[in-house]
Amino acid sequence: MKSPVRPLPFWSKLVLLVVITAAGLLWTGMAGMQERVVVLRMFLFFGSALIAFITPYLLFPDPAAPLMQLGNAGPSGLIRHLVRRVSVLLVSTLLFIAVICFGDIHAPINELAAKAIYFLHGSLFFSGLLFYSVIRYTRSGKSSQFWKESDKGKKLRSDLGEYFKYPIDPGAIPSFINTVVVGALGMIAVSAGAALYGSFGLIFELIPALILVAMAAVSFSKLSRDLPSNYYASTAFFNEFFGETVAGKEQEGKVEVFQLWWVPRPIKSHVWAMLLQLDRKFPAGRVLLAGHLLIWILSYQRPGDELMITAWLLFSLFHHIIIVISLSDQFSPAWFQRWIGSAAEWIFARIWIQFRWILILAVSMLFNSWIFGHVSYSAQAAVLLFYIGSATVISLVSHFYKNVYS
Structure with missing residues (x-):
């Protein structure tokens, strides 16, 4: 069965190529x-973290799953479909x-x-780690599902809530392990x-x-x-996991409108709606x-300033x-965006969301330079x-991409 994932239109490919x-x-x-x-080593180092965190969001929940099931897709068809789901990331990175x-x-x-050897190295590295993560x-x-529905999982949820005062869905444990394994594996590689280059050569x-x-491959x-x-x-699991809300004593704190004092009034409701969904489903603070x-x-390793x-x-x-990640319909469906705001408002909303991290980034760089002299x-x-x-730039490109595919 042919994968229902639509390829990028020509103009999108051209813009991506130029950028x-x-x-x-x-x-x-x-x-x-x-x-x-x-630069290549640094890119692959941080690319490992990117693969570890973004893979589940690229793959699941898959809106094409009912079509794949209706068409009775076999292993080869599903493999082609999964490859298409990550193809934009793979091709752009290569x-x-x-x-x-x-x-x-x-x-x-x-x-x-x-140069050819390093291109081969980078291509094999990123492709291998990405497909290992996909698998x-x-x-x-x-x-x-076992950890989410079993008695062991329920007991773990209860224990964590009681002792650490932090609600954790036990069903997320395998994903957390995958994130750690994939990220650490890439960074160690x-x-x-x-080290092998330094000891034995290119x-x-x-x-x-x-x-x-x-x-x-294995x-x-x-x-x-x-x-x-x-x-x-x-x-099925990720569809339920990304679609559910916590309730009762497990209810997490939500961002309130009055906390968004730093957001301009015309886009405050847009930013609040998006942050509400992002904070509930994606642990951006922990990742960053x-x-x-x-x-x-x-x-701490005292590299050069350029590095x-x-x-x-x-x-x-x-x-x-x-x-x-905010492009997903799980966070902000296109019909919802068109209903409550214009294109310009949503573009500025996505830009403004990123401003909440800029002070932390600036302070971290400043203290790092004071301590290490970099x-x-x-x-x-x-x-x-x-x-x-x-x-x-990414907000602009993302918005137009969202409109083309919605």
Whole structure:
């Protein structure tokens, strides 16, 4: 059965191509080979965290699941469908890796062999880790349902609520484990590849990437035998998980309108509605706190200023995953947006949502520079301007993408 996921229209592909190419050239167009290698490693390091957190949101809940079930799609059809679900992320990332490796404005034909090896390394690494993550999340539905419905899960929910005063759905435990495993695996693989390069040479840095591809292949062979049951179980679980609300003594604190003093009045209701959904379903604060921790760990290693600036730029861009996630109909359906506001209001609302993280980002950079001596004040200001500019661009592109697909 053919996957019902619609491909991007031509103009969207063209815009994506131009934006990714321009970003890659702006970042590494004037860099030497060694700087490109550092940027690629940093990109893969943070890309590991991206894959770990965003995979379930790309895959589930799948609105096409009823059609796939009606068409009695087999394992091969479901595999093609899952690949289509993550294809935009995969193709965009491979294009960006290609620009990092080959976008050498000064010497485009120098060290082509090394550039090709690093492009192969980056492509295998990201593809292997992404598909390994897809497989883990696809087969997590059955265990998630067990923890959600079993007596063990109910007891765990009760214990956590009583002792830690924090409501946790036990069904989320497998997803949490997947997030930790996938993110840690990718970060360890980047570090191991750099160590192998330092000890044995360029070609040996490919080994961790090949291991990730092999792990994905082995996991796929195990999953393919009962892929339909795992796919539909995961779809059912995430559909229920993202669609439910907590009640009674498990009710979490909600953002109140009076707390949004920093939001302009014309878009305050839009921002409140979106934050209400995002805070209920996506733990953005915990995700970004983990990102700050990783940055500080990296800074403790005393890398150069250029590497730290690159890390802060990547991390500032990583914040805008929240904008991408907000496109889901689970957060803000297109009909709801058209009903209560104009295109301009929703674009500004998505931009303004990102302002709640900018003070934390600025303070973290400032204290980091005081303690470790990295990143000048002018560079910090440039990172914050990049943060605002990238939020604006991503909000614009996201809104038009949302309208095309809704």
